[in-house]
Amino acid sequence: MISVIVLGTGNVGTHLISTFLKTNKVTLLQVYSRKKQSLIPFEKNVDTTDCIQHLKEADVYIIAIADDAIANFSSQLKFKDKLVVHTSGSASINALKNNGHKGVFYPLQTFSKKQPVDFKNIPICLETERKGDMQLLKKLANSISERIYTIDSHQRKRLHVAAVFSNNFVNFMYKLANDICDEYHIPFEILQPLILETAQKISTHHPVAIQTGPARRNDTKTINAHLQLLSGQPKEIYQLITQSILKTYGKKL
């Protein structure tokens, strides 16, 4: 059975720990955090340490810490023939500075500590330097998820940008919609079925095929009426995205 140590107890680390504890296909040997206090929630269920020198021998070491800290932290891992992976969407595989084998184990989902997640449907993007390590990493990923992808550092960086558009920026669009609703005493919940339908359609349709709205149909009258109701940055955002939709579909303002 594959043995694993998780290093870091942030959002990603916490969800990985609880997922590994639930499966009997992987042995979670140990959990590391530099803060002793962060280890308290896990002490009952797994061996913990805040000392790098006390790390056990495992097949895979999963580093789930801030991007900026990966290089310095991994350089302290002296195991020669062990696989060390990070979980970052933006950091290259070369951010790892450990002696031994290197890889990436990037679960693409938005995590918050409080909300439980079902890893089964979370895509895990894998990268290794050596073929043999990829087999090991795939086996590990398959033990918790049904969606495994091989994505190299070059692709992963772009995938992270795509994730910013389709998650972070989408959420900000919801925020702007929510602001408008609040200002005019409209319950935001009116928009929820539309929001859900829009997201669900994407699993069966290409976004270009299902684009609707005033910009898509070149409805300048409605566009101008909307612009008159907006000001500041929401207005700028409305203008820029509208222009971009018009351009995509071959029309100009």
Next chain:
Amino acid sequence: MISVIVLGTGNVGTHLISTFLKTNKVTLLQVYSRKKQSLIPFEKNVDTTDCIQHLKEADVYIIAIADDAIANFSSQLKFKDKLVVHTSGSASINALKNNGHKGVFYPLQTFSKKQPVDFKNIPICLETERKGDMQLLKKLANSISERIYTIDSHQRKRLHVAAVFSNNFVNFMYKLANDICDEYHIPFEILQPLILETAQKISTHHPVAIQTGPARRNDTKTINAHLQLLSGQPKEIYQLITQSILKTYGKKL
């Protein structure tokens, strides 16, 4: 029982017709379209006409046609004591130029002709000039949906802008993400669980509370790395939304 005539066989009209035909709480008396050919799919199940003079007497006339055509078309409806409503998100109740009672029956969802919809969960925004008409319209709306809202023309215009942000612009964010994936041979399906999770979270969380990403955590290193990977309008959109997120959360680039 309330009797209804639907005028128009576009996306909204078509879905209303098939929904009214399915319920036994409403009598769909007739369907009107100015194009005879558009009526063919309905002829088997309901009386149809392409002639305004042949319209029957009904309790409610639901106009589901292009915004620009509402004024001219409704001016030809000469029934004195009947309620005529339009289904537009942007047009004011005053766009109606019929002799009798006026109202709005705006189902807020993104419709495509081919995809069946369950009206039960579609919010319907209602407006009338007279209280008695509102009772009638509420009864009609309740016969097909469980989400009924009273929204006046002033609010509805703003709600429509909010819908553009949370549906049309969100779909365009998906499109930009899809472009990046295509360019670097990354399967777009990797992003689908993230997209769905982001949309689902909104039903239980305020968008401000769940904003994540490089702009939210003022991670200028990642922001700059992302900007270097983008060009043209996607880059401008990334910049503007990032600035706006930073401003919202009290940080400056």
